[in-house]
Amino acid sequence: MSTQPSDALTTSFPKNQIKVLLLENIHSLAKEAFENEGFQVETLTVALKPEELKDKIRDYHVLGIRSKTQLTAEALSEARRLLAVGCFCIGTNQVDLEFAKERGIPVFNAPFGNTRSVAEMVIAEVIALARQLFQRSSEIHSQSWKKVSAGCYEVRAKTLGIIGYGHIGSQVSTLAESLGMRVVYYDIVSKLPLGNARGCNTLQELLRESDFVTLHVPATPQTHQMIGSAQLQGMKKGSYLINASRGTVVQIPALVQVLQSGHLAGAAIDVFPEEPEGNQSRFVSELQGIPNVILTPHIGGATEEAQANIGTEVPAALIRFVNSGSTSGAVNFPQVDLAPTQEGHRILNVHHNIPGVLSEINGIVSRLGANIQAQSLSTDPKIGYLVLDTDRALSNEVKTAIENLKASIKTRMLY
Numbered sequence: 001m002s003t004q005p006s007d008a009l010t011t012s013f014p015k016n017q018i019k020v021l022l023l024e025n026i027h028s029l030a031k032e033a034f035e036n037e038g039f040q041v042e043t044l045t046v047a048l049k050p051e052e053l054k055d056k057i058r059d060y061h062v063l064g065i066r067s068k069t070q071l072t073a074e075a076l077s078e079a080r081r082l083l084a085v086g087c088f089c090i091g092t093n094q095v096d097l098e099f100a101k102e103r104g105i106p107v108f109n110a111p112f113g114n115t116r117s118v119a120e121m122v123i124a125e126v127i128a129l130a131r132q133l134f135q136r137s138s139e140i141h142s143q144s145w146k147k148v149s150a151g152c153y154e155v156r157a158k159t160l161g162i163i164g165y166g167h168i169g170s171q172v173s174t175l176a177e178s179l180g181m182r183v184v185y186y187d188i189v190s191k192l193p194l195g196n197a198r199g200c201n202t203l204q205e206l207l208r209e210s211d212f213v214t215l216h217v218p219a220t221p222q223t224h225q226m227i228g229s230a231q232l233q234g235m236k237k238g239s240y241l242i243n244a245s246r247g248t249v250v251q252i253p254a255l256v257q258v259l260q261s262g263h264l265a266g267a268a269i270d271v272f273p274e275e276p277e278g279n280q281s282r283f284v285s286e287l288q289g290i291p292n293v294i295l296t297p298h299i300g301g302a303t304e305e306a307q308a309n310i311g312t313e314v315p316a317a318l319i320r321f322v323n324s325g326s327t328s329g330a331v332n333f334p335q336v337d338l339a340p341t342q343e344g345h346r347i348l349n350v351h352h353n354i355p356g357v358l359s360e361i362n363g364i365v366s367r368l369g370a371n372i373q374a375q376s377l378s379t380d381p382k383i384g385y386l387v388l389d390t391d392r393a394l395s396n397e398v399k400t401a402i403e404n405l406k407a408s409i410k411t412r413m414l415y
Helices: 028-036 050-059 073-078 097-102 115-131 133-141 167-178 203-209 229-233 252-261 304-324 357-368 395-403
Strands: 019-022 040-043 062-065 084-087 159-163 182-186 212-215 239-243 264-269 293-295 345-352 372-379 383-390 408-413
Touching (some): 019 050, 028 040, 028 304, 050 073, 073 097, 084 304, 115 133, 115 167, 115 212, 115 293, 159 167, 159 203, 345 357, 345 395, 357 395, 383 395, 395 408
Parallel strands (some): 019 040, 019 062, 159 212, 212 239, 264 293
Antiparallel strands (some): 345 383, 372 383
C-alpha cells in the first residue's frame, strides 16, 4: 500500500517552504525528485568544512550528503529546523547517528544503489591481481616489454573469501561462482549462502583457506583495524587482499610488511584511513610503489549507474518521510510506516523511551474527547516514534498537549 498522502491532503508546513541542501555533487536526479515535490533545493559540488556546515544548515529541513561531509553533534546542534538526513552512499559513519536520533532526526542511506558497481570492481581486481595486469600495463607504458607467465594464474577453481556477506558481499559471491571460483564467507550475523558458497565459523578459518580475501564490512568499533599483522600472517602464502569497504578496517603498515616480505602476492585498496578532501589534493600512501598493488581513489561505487540509483533511492525515502512520516529504511530510528488517512490529521512525536508515555498520550486524546483513527508506535532502547491520526477538529489541542509532555523530543503536525 502506498504511503504517499493523496493530493487532497495539505501538509501543515507548505511544501514550497521546505528547504533541501544537497552537498558533494549528488546526482541531478535527486534535485529533480525534490523539486517535483515542490521543495526548494540548493546544491553544492563540495563537502563543507565543519564550521561552514554549522552555519549553512541552520535553516534547512532536509540535508543530503555523501562520504566526505562530517555531520557531527556540534553541527547537528545548530540544525534547528532539520527534519531528516540522507546519506547518498552506503556508509553512515560520517554522521553522529546517536545524537541525530536524540534530536529526533532520522538518517537514511542507500544500501542497494552501488552494490553491483562495487561487486564488479572487486571481481575485476581479483582477475587483475591474479594476472599482474597493472604491473604489465605500467611496464609497457614505461616502454618495457615483459611477457611473463610466472606468478600469473587463472581464477577458476581458486577460493575467494568474503568478509561481510551483506548486499555487496553476496553479490560478489554470485559473480565469483560464475567464474568457477569456490566461495567461502564469514559474517558476525548468520547469513544464508547463495549458490554453493559456504560459511566459515571463524575469521581465521576463512583467512587460512582463501586465495583471495575481500572485505565488505561497515566502519564500527568492532571492525576498526580488524585486519592487522596477526590476520595478515594468517592468510595463505601467496594470497591477495582486497579492501573496498572502509579505510579503517586494515592496518596499512602491517599490510605493507606482508607485501614486501612476499607473504602476500598482491593487494587492491580502494579506501584509506585518511583520504583527501578533493580531486586536486596530493595523496601519499606507504603502499605506493609496491609491485602488484592496485590503488584506486575510493571509486568502488563511482559509476554513472550507481550514482543514478542512489540519486533515486535516497530521495524516495526522504520524500516518504516528509510526506507521511514513514521511517522505513532509516538506520538510526524506530521503523514506522502507517498508511495515510483521508479524514484525520497526522501528528508525529519522538519521545524518550520511558514507561507510560503511550498511556499519557492516549490519556490526552481521551481527555480532550478526540478520536484515534490510527496510530503506530515503534521503539528502540532510547526513543519511541509515534505516528498518530486523530480528529481534525481537535488535532491542534492534541498536538500541543503531546508536545508539552516531559518525555517529548520533537512533535509536529504533518497534515
